[in-house]
Amino acid sequence: MSGRLEGKVAVITGVGGGIGYQAASLFAQEGAKLVCADVNDQAGKAAVAKVVAAGGEAVYVHCDVSKEFDVKAMVATAEEKFGKLNIMFNNAGIMHPKDDNAETTEESVWDMTMNINLKGVWFGCKHAIPAMRRAGGGSIINTASFVAVMGAATPQLAYTASKGGVLAMSRELAIVHARENIRVNAICPGPLHTPLLMDFLNTEEKKERRLVHLPMGRFGEAIEIAQGALFLASDDASYVTGTDFMVDGGLRAAYVTPVGETKSIPPNSNRE
Template identity: 40%
Template sequence: MSFDLTGKVALVTGASGGIGRAIAAALAASGAKVIVNYLNSREAAEEAVESIRQNGGEAVAIQADVSKAGEAELLVSEAERAFGRPVELLVNNAGHLVQRIPNEEMTEEHYSRIMDVNLKSAVFVSKAVIPGMKAAGGGCIVNLTSVAAHNGGGPGASIYAASKAAVIAYTKGLAKEQAVSGIRVNAISPGFIGNTAFHATFTSAAAREATVKGIPLGREGTPEDVAGVALFLVSDLSAYLTGETIEVNGGMFMR
């Protein structure tokens, strides 16, 4: 058993920065051919690809709005054409809080944006890769959820938290459904991961300091902390693991 992913094609959604970029780099360093999906940040995605190539890996950047089912399907088709074989490793990392909005101010549009980017994207990108995984004899899907799924999130994040809780339930259901096809499905639930656009945008310095004080390991997490778990979940080292959610939060939430 090893982390050797040589020859496998991996698709990481929302991979132009932060956690997604770290996961893409980790998979490429272990031999996978990586598709770096991005929405708007073309320059950042190309930088991620170039970094992988400079370290001896193979990668391409492909733009798609994975919150739209049609674009999710096209993304997978382009990914398969890029390397001439099916996607065998999928990391559904794309997700967003979008904006902190109290429930009494909730609009249908905001609700849909949150649910689409966090849950719908995982559902339809997974749907698109499954036929290829079956043809290849199996594969691995990793969904990114959040500690917010357990604690309800911060102010104005109730729908975000609900969408991430739905990702956990979806992971379990899909794992049961696809086990017979040799497709394993697991989730990662990050806690407070620093050096990400999420906290740079939505978390104040005071809230950041207070949160770290409550983390038993005494520090913010890093994107690389999450990437290491993703690498484990798509490797042979987790061959008997499916339907599980791994908490990566330094002890701030323990099940």
């Protein structure tokens, strides 16, 4: 029985951990050949080694997504190594610990966040689209966030602005390229039990302040976002483009959350 991505070639950025690693593992299990990228070579190579050890076909490339030359070379690797590009998962991103409100966020933090989270996604789309034309179409998945559609009283202004930009850009690209068989969607994770957020929410008080607003009473797991990305990457989503695909435990839908205890992790979760 063939997988949902059999015969497809995918590029995934930020593969060194969290969503990126889980997506690489899942995409490979479903038959995709992978070009996996990260700026952290040690983590990225280790992730690819795990994918290959499990029977997947993957290569690693160093890529700082804020540098266009790196992104262009990353996409070229997919065509040179595997002959085409069908899936682009622009997942790499940062959440700077000094990102705060409009008055106190430093310009350097703002610029770094925009260069990686927004410009990096633009570079990924810019170079993936011509490759996908050559392949006869494809799927671009851009990692945005629930903060792209909601405000929060715990500010992370540069991050929020960058993810709002990712969402708006994804919508426009989806419409521009809809008749070229190129689908573009933004996946919007809710708060996740990953190092990116846990390093930002570095006290129990901060964690509980987030958990109280989550209808499911827990943080999401990286594998749960990867499963959403798999759907968007696959032909199962052939009529899905321009969406803000919410994978947020019901957060966006909530006005008042249910009565009951919160849980730091779900039962039987994959926390690797």
